[in-house]
Amino acid sequence: MKKYLTFLSLEGLQWYLIQHGDNTMYELQVEGMTCGGCANSVTRSVRAVDSNAKVDVDLKAKKxxxxxxxxxxxxxSAIAxxxxxxxxxxxx
Known part of the structure; x- marks a missing residue:
């Protein structure tokens, strides 16, 4: 069963919560990513805390x-x- 919650941050960015099974989907606004190497670093940092995590980096949107x-x-914390x-x- 999926649960959807929407939050509005002070910066006007929308936050979402989708839970399915034991996993949760997060969407993060991440600064400083400019290239494929940055995307790989972010992906590796996430997988260091959860080797089964699925990570999708959108460099243009910084998400x-x-x-x-x-x-x-x-x-x-791992990404930071x-x-x-x-x-x-x-x-x-």
């Missing part, structure tokens, strides 16, 4: 969608530790 069983705080600030996050 990262992640399907994972790990808490949002761990995911955003890799040098890419997460400026907005949403649970889809």
């Amino acid at each position: 990262v969608r992640i399907d994972t069983s790990v808490a949002l705080e761990k995911v955003t 530790d890799a040098g890419y600030p997460v400026v907005a996050s949403a649970t889809m």
Whole structure:
């Protein structure tokens, strides 16, 4: 069963929550990504905390969608530790 919740951040970005099974889909606004190497670094940082995570990076939109069983705080911390600030996050 999927649950949908929509949140509006202070910056006007929409946040979503989609839960299916034990996983949650997050959409993050991530700054500093400019190339495929950046996308790979972000993907590796997420997979370091959840090796089964599905990661989709959109460089142009500066968005990262992640399907994972790990808490949002761990995911955003891993990405920030890799040098890419997460400026907005949403649970889809």
